Each structure stands twice: as C-alpha cells, then as structure tokens.
Amino acid sequence: xxxxxxxxxxxxxxxxxxxxxxxxxxxxxxxxxxxxxxxxxxxxxxxxxxxxxxxxxxxxxxxxxxxxxxxxxxxxxxxxxxxxxxxxxxxxxxxxxxxxxxxxxxxxxxxxxxxxxxxxxxxxxxxxxxxxxxxxxxxxxxxxxxxxxxxxxxxxxxxxxxxxxxxxxxxxxxxxxxxxxxxxxxxxxxxxxxxxxxxxxxxxxxxxxxxxxxxxxxxxxxxxxxxxxxxxxxxxxxxxxxxxxxxxxxxxxxxxxxxxxxxxxxxxxxxxxxxxxxxxxxxxxxxx
Numbered sequence: 499x500x501x502x503x504x505x506x507x508x509x510x511x512x513x514x515x516x517x518x519x520x521x522x523x524x525x526x527x528x529x530x531x532x533x534x535x536x537x538x539x540x541x542x543x544x545x546x547x548x549x550x551x552x553x554x555x556x557x558x559x560x561x562x563x564x565x566x567x568x569x570x571x572x573x574x575x576x577x578x579x580x581x582x583x584x585x586x587x588x589x590x591x592x593x594x595x596x597x598x599x600x601x602x603x604x605x606x607x608x609x610x611x612x613x614x615x616x617x618x619x620x621x622x623x624x625x626x627x628x629x630x631x632x633x634x635x636x637x638x639x640x641x642x643x644x645x646x647x648x649x650x651x652x653x654x655x656x657x658x659x660x661x662x663x664x665x666x667x668x669x670x671x672x673x674x675x676x677x678x679x680x681x682x683x684x685x686x687x688x689x690x691x692x693x694x695x696x697x698x699x700x701x702x703x704x705x706x707x708x709x710x711x712x713x714x715x716x717x718x719x720x721x722x723x724x725x726x727x728x729x730x731x732x733x734x735x736x737x738x739x740x741x742x743x744x745x746x747x748x749x750x751x752x753x754x755x756x757x758x759x760x761x762x763x764x765x766x767x768x769x770x771x772x773x774x775x776x777x778x779x780x781x782x783x784x785x786x
Contacts (some may be wrong), residue, residue: 532611532655533564533590536678537688537774539723539745544765546751549692550683556746562774564591565609566673574639574653576665581639583609588682591675592640592656596760606654607673608640613697641671647725649673678773679717683774685710690743695760698734703727704743706776707713713776742767744774
C-alpha cells in the first residue's frame with residue numbers, strides 16, 4: 499500500500515478515511531473501518547551504543563489514531579452474545595460507512611478486530627469454514643451513541659461479512675476520546691534487529707507486530723516514509739554508513755566482525771506530528 503506524501507502530514511482526523519485504500523477508490527467500501535494504526539518516528543530517542551548480532555536494539559510501540567475509554571463498565575448484550583467492556587479500557591474507534599461515502603456514517607467504540615487476513619485462492623468449502631470460524635472468533639463488541647447526545651447508550655456486535663447484531667440499550671455512559679494513544683500491551687510494535695555483522699556490510703531486520711503476531715512484508719511505504727524488511731548497510735568504504743527505516747536514521751559507526759558486534763547510532767528524522775500509517779490489509783493471519 500502506497501500513500502501519497504500529503505497523507506503523512508495531514509491532520510490526524512483525515513487519516514481515518516484517507517487510509518481506507520484502493521477499495522474505497524473503487525467504491526467497494528469495506529463494511530467497517532477500524533482506527534488506523536500509526537508509527538511515530540519521533541517516539542524514538544537518539545542513542546549510540548554497541549549491539550550484538552541477533553539483538554533487537556530498538557522497539558517502538560504502535561498507536562491508534564482514534565480511540566476512547568468508557569467512564570464505567572458497560573455490558574453489551576445482543577442476542578446470545580454478551581461481553582463486558584471495562585471502564586478505562588482503550589477501545590479503537592470504528593466507522594460504519596454510509597452507502598457510497600468515505601467520510602460519513604456511524605461511529606462506534608469496539609473491542610479490537612483480531613482477523614486482518616484476506617484469504618485468496620482457498621477452495622470453496624475451506625473458504626466457507628474459515629468464514630464461519632472467523633465470524634465467531636472475530637466478533638467485535640461495540641457501544642454506540644444513538645441519539646447524538648454525546649453518550650453511548652446501545653450495544654452492537656459486529657461479525658464478518660457485514661454481519662451486525664443490534665444490542666440492548668443501557669443507561670448512557672461517557673466515552674473520553676483520545677488521539678494517537680499507544681495500543682495497550684506489547685503486541686503492537688516495530689522491532690529493529692541487528693541481523694548480521696560483516697566486514698563490508700551489515701544487515702538489519704525490521705519486524706512489524708500486530709495483535710501479538712508478526713506481519714511479514716518485503717517493503718512498506720507511507721507518504722515519504724519507507725522501510726525494507728532486511729535493509730543492508732554498506733560500509734566497505736568507511737564509517738559512518740546508514741539507512742533509514744520509517745523515518746528513523748540508523749547508522750553503523752564501527753564493526754567488530756570477529757566479536758559479532760557493531761556500534762550503532764539512531765535518531766528520528768521526522769517531526770512530532772509526522773507518522774507512518776501501517777497498511778490495513780495483508781494476506782497473513784495473526785495468533786490469538
């Protein structure tokens with residue numbers, strides 16, 4: 499997924515709709531759009547130190563562009579489905595687009611979507627089984643403000659393939675909204691590892707994690723920000739030698755191949771308001 503350079507400096511509210519991607523451009527709108535996941539290069543502090551081959555020397559958390567927290571526990575009941583959304587739990591904001599619209603519709607706060615995989619080329623029976631399984635395990639429990647008074651008052655359960663179950667009403671509860679909050683836990687992050695140290699070149703490994711599982715990729719671009727999964731740093735002509743990963747400059751300052759170590763330095767090249775949008779869809783699945 500490649501996003502135009504303007505996107506990386508847009509005000510955050512514009513991102514929710516802009517990063518829906520090519521599907522929206524073709525008017526094939528998704529049934530829901532969960533808050534974009536963002537990486538901020540400015541979350542990285544400038545450091546110089548020695549690292550060992552195989553060491554993850556930099557870990558940066560990912561953030562939700564839009565999220566909210568309930569001021570009290572809310573029980574969502576919709577038919578046989580039941581779940582309690584806890585006060586203070588960070589919930590991503592979800593847009594249910596209006597027909598043919600990319601910036602209008604209903605806004606919910608939901609438990610997160612676990613399955614991001616789009617299966618392609620599966621046999622019909624296998625695809626049907628997978629679809630049924632996902633519709634059960636991927637249910638999102640949500641709350642909605644139905645009367646536009648600024649408080650949520652009804653539960654909704656979202657399943658796969660536009661499945662939506664209207665829930666029961668409950669006493670109004672307040673949602674405090676947040677922008678660019680770190681996704682709770684350690685399962686959503688970017689890791690950068692010193693993968694190999696050599697006399698003429700060294701190699702990094704860039705890993706994107708979501709929902710606790712790895713998201714394999716070869717290249718990823720968002721606006722002016724770019725990353726390769728295995729960037730190589732050539733230093734046969736001397737030091738420092740450097741590469742850039744998602745707006746973070748990583749330099750090799752010295753190497754000791756016999757000891758499998760390198761002295762590295764890294765610093766952000768982006769401003770506080772600049773961010774990388776992690777693409778929404780990829781042909782992989784996540785662990786639970």
